[in-house]
Amino acid sequence: MTIKSRFKVLDNRLGVKASFLPIGVTIAGNPERLAFILHRITGIILVGFIAAHIISTNTLAREGWEAWIEEVRNLEGLNPISLLFIIAMGALSFHSINGIRLIMVEFLSLWIGRPEKPKPPYDPPSLKSFQRKAIYATFILALIAWVAIIYVMLIW
Amino acid sequence: MMSMVRPGYLSLIQYVSAIILIFLISWHLILRFPPLHGVESFIDTMKPEILYEEITVYGVLLVLLLVAAVFHGVNGIRSMLLEWSSNKYWTLIVNLLAIIVFLVLIVVGIHTVLYVTPP
Amino acid sequence: MPIDLKAVTRKPPETVRFYVKRFDPETGRVWWQVYEVKTYRGMTILDALLKIKSEIDHSLSFRYSCRMGVCGSCGVVVNGEPRLACQTQVAEKATVSKPEIRVEPLYNFIVLRDLITDFTEFFEKHRRIKPYIIRRDLGEREKPTLEYSQSPEELSQYYEYSLCIMCGLCDASCPVYASDKLFLGPQALAQAYRFIADTRDEMWALRLEELDKEGSTYKCHFAASCSYVCPKVVDPAAAIQRLRSILFKYKLRLYRKKVSNVVPPMEVKAKPTPLPPEATVIENVSLEKLEEEKPLIPIDKLIE
Numbered sequence: 001m002t003i004k005s006r007f008k009v010l011d012n013r014l015g016v017k018a019s020f021l022p023i024g025v026t027i028a029g030n031p032e033r034l035a036f037i038l039h040r041i042t043g044i045i046l047v048g049f050i051a052a053h054i055i056s057t058n059t060l061a062r063e064g065w066e067a068w069i070e071e072v073r074n075l076e077g078l079n080p081i082s083l084l085f086i087i088a089m090g091a092l093s094f095h096s097i098n099g100i101r102l103i104m105v106e107f108l109s110l111w112i113g114r115p116e117k118p119k120p121p122y123d124p125p126s127l128k129s130f131q132r133k134a135i136y137a138t139f140i141l142a143l144i145a146w147v148a149i150i151y152v153m154l155i156w
Numbered sequence: 157m158m159s160m161v162r163p164g165y166l167s168l169i170q171y172v173s174a175i176i177l178i179f180l181i182s183w184h185l186i187l188r189f190p191p192l193h194g195v196e197s198f199i200d201t202m203k204p205e206i207l208y209e210e211i212t213v214y215g216v217l218l219v220l221l222l223v224a225a226v227f228h229g230v231n232g233i234r235s236m237l238l239e240w241s242s243n244k245y246w247t248l249i250v251n252l253l254a255i256i257v258f259l260v261l262i263v264v265g266i267h268t269v270l271y272v273t274p275p
Numbered sequence: 276m277p278i279d280l281k282a283v284t285r286k287p288p289e290t291v292r293f294y295v296k297r298f299d300p301e302t303g304r305v306w307w308q309v310y311e312v313k314t315y316r317g318m319t320i321l322d323a324l325l326k327i328k329s330e331i332d333h334s335l336s337f338r339y340s341c342r343m344g345v346c347g348s349c350g351v352v353v354n355g356e357p358r359l360a361c362q363t364q365v366a367e368k369a370t371v372s373k374p375e376i377r378v379e380p381l382y383n384f385i386v387l388r389d390l391i392t393d394f395t396e397f398f399e400k401h402r403r404i405k406p407y408i409i410r411r412d413l414g415e416r417e418k419p420t421l422e423y424s425q426s427p428e429e430l431s432q433y434y435e436y437s438l439c440i441m442c443g444l445c446d447a448s449c450p451v452y453a454s455d456k457l458f459l460g461p462q463a464l465a466q467a468y469r470f471i472a473d474t475r476d477e478m479w480a481l482r483l484e485e486l487d488k489e490g491s492t493y494k495c496h497f498a499a500s501c502s503y504v505c506p507k508v509v510d511p512a513a514a515i516q517r518l519r520s521i522l523f524k525y526k527l528r529l530y531r532k533k534v535s536n537v538v539p540p541m542e543v544k545a546k547p548t549p550l551p552p553e554a555t556v557i558e559n560v561s562l563e564k565l566e567e568e569k570p571l572i573p574i575d576k577l578i579e
C-alpha cells in the first residue's frame with residue numbers, strides 16, 4: 001500500500017483564478033502582475049473584436065455598399081454597439097502599448113537590468129530597471145491613446 | 157497539425173506577428189483620422205469611395221494585417237486554453253478549434269478584399 | 276522581496292492571534308485554527324509556530340531546519356504572500372490595530388499535513404533541466420587533473436542565479452504554474468539559465484532541446500511575481516527572459532556560446548617565490564641535494 005492511497009492529500013493549486021487575480025503578491029510591489037492580468041483580459045476582448053470586425057466588414061463584399069453604410073451608422077453617437085467598439089479600442093491601446101514593452105523584455109531581453117550581486121535593500125534587478133518605469137508609462141500612454149481615439153470617434 | 161509544429165516556431169511567429177501588428181495597426185488606425193481625407197467626421201472616413209480605393213491599393217497590406225492579427229489572437233487564446241488543462245483530448249480539441257477558427261477568419265477576410273465591388 | 280526595515284525592527288503587539296490553515300491527511304478535513312501567542316521583539320513567524328507547538332498544540336506540524344534562511348524548507352504563505360517563516364518578523368505582518376496573522380501552506384503545492392507541502396514534483400522538474408555541469412571530456416570531469424578558466428565577468432553573469440535555495444516560493448506565486456501542470460516553473464527555468472550561462476558547461480544544446488517543448492519557457496509571460504517573492508533576490512523572471520531570447524537565437528541558428536578551456540592549476544604555472552635579498556646563500560651547498568641526502572639520524576629512530 002502506497003502512502004498516497006492510505007492518506008488523503010490536499011491539492012493547493014490556485015488554478016485559473018491566479019491568471020485573473022493578483023494572489024500572492026501586492027499590486028503596489030508588483031505592477032508587472034497587473035499588466036499581465038490586463039494583457040490577458042484585453043487579449044481575450046480583442047480576439048472577440050477581431051472576429052466581429054472581420055465578419056462585419058465582410059458585409060461590403062457580401063451585400064454591397066448600401067448595407068455597409070447602414071452598418072457604419074451604428075458607430076455614430078453612443079449606443080450599445082459603439083460602446084462595445086470603444087471598449088475594444090481601450091483594450092487595443094493597452095494591449096499594443098504593453099505589447100511593445102513585452103517585445104523588448106521577452107523577445108529581446110532588454111530593459112531588465114544586468115545580473116548583479118544582491119545587496120541591501122535587496123531589490124531584484126529586473127524589478128528596478130527601465131522596464132518598471134515602462135509599466136507606469138504604459139498605463140498613462142494607453143489612457144491617453146484611448147481618450148484620443150474616443151475624441152476622434154465621438155466629438156471631432 | 158498545429159500540435160506537430162515545434163512550439164518554439166509558433167512562439168517565435170507570435171512575437172514576430174506582434175512586431176508586424178504594431179506597425180500595421182497604427183497605420184490602420186491613422187487612416188481613420190478625418191483630416192487625412194479632408195472629411196468632417198470619423199464616420200465619413202468610411203465612405204464607399206475612400207474605402208474602395210483603400211482596399212484596392214493597399215489590399216496586400218490589409219491581408220498581411222489580417223493574417224498577423226488572426227494568428228496572434230488565435231495562437232494567444234490557444235496557448236491560454238492549453239495552460240488550463242493538460243488533458244489529451246482537451247489539447248486535441250483546442251488545437252483543432254484553433255485551426256478551424258484561423259482558417260475561417262482568414263477566408264472571410266480575404267473574401268472581403270477580393271470580392272469588393274466598385275461603389 | 277524588499278524588506279521594510281522600519282517594520283522589521285518595531286516591537287510587535289503584546290499578543291498576536293495566529294490563524295493557521297490545517298489539514299488532516301487521515302480524514303481529509305481542512306480547517307482554520309486560532310492560537311493566541313505572547314510575542315517579544317524580534318520574534319519570527321517560525322518562532323511563533325515553534326512556541327505554539329511546544330506550549331499550546333503539539334499536533335501542529337510544519338517543516339524547518341536552519342532557522343536562518345539558508346535551507347529553504349520553511350516556506351509558508353503569510354497573510355497571502357509566500358514567505359520564509361524564519362525570515363518574516365511578526366512585527367512586519369501584525370499591527371496594533373489588527374494583531375492577526377494568517378499562515379497557510381504554500382500555494383500550488385500538494386499539502387501533506389498542516390503546513391507541510393510535497394516537493395516531489397518541484398525537485399522532479401528541477402532534475403529535468405540537468406542541474407549540473409556537463410563536459411564532453413568525461414575522464415576530465417570525473418577525475419580532474421586541470422582547472423576550468425573563468426573570468427570574474429563570466430562568473431557575474433550567473434552568480435546571482437546560483438544563490439537559489441529551492442524554497443519554492445517563486446512557484447507558489449507564479450500565475451502560470453498555478454494552472455499549467457506541465458510548466459517547469461520559475462525555479463527550474465532560472466536554474467536552466469544558470470547552467471546555460473555558465474561558461475564551464477558544454478551541453479547547453481541538450482538543455483535547450485528540453486526547454487523547447489510545449490509548456491516550458493514559452494509559457495512564461497513575465498508577471499514577475501517570482502522575482503518579487505524570492506527571498507534570495509535570485510530574479511528568476513529576468514533569467515527566464517534571457518533564456519527565451521537565447522532559445523529564439525538557437526532556433527534561428529544564431530546562438531554561439533563561449534566555453535571555457537581547461538588550464539593547468541595556478542600553482543603549476545607560477546614561478547617559485549624568490550628568496551628575500553637579506554637571505555644569505557651558503558656556498559657549496561645545493562638545496563636540491565640536501566633534500567635528497569639521507570638524514571643523519573634515520574626517521575624511524577626519531578619516532579621512537
Ligand code: SF4
Binds near residue numbers: 439444511
Ligand atoms: S528562485 Fe528564489 S524563490 Fe525560487 S526556489 Fe530559488 S530561492 Fe526560492
Ligand code: FES
Binds near residue numbers: 344345
Ligand atoms: S528554516 Fe531554513 S530557510 Fe527557514
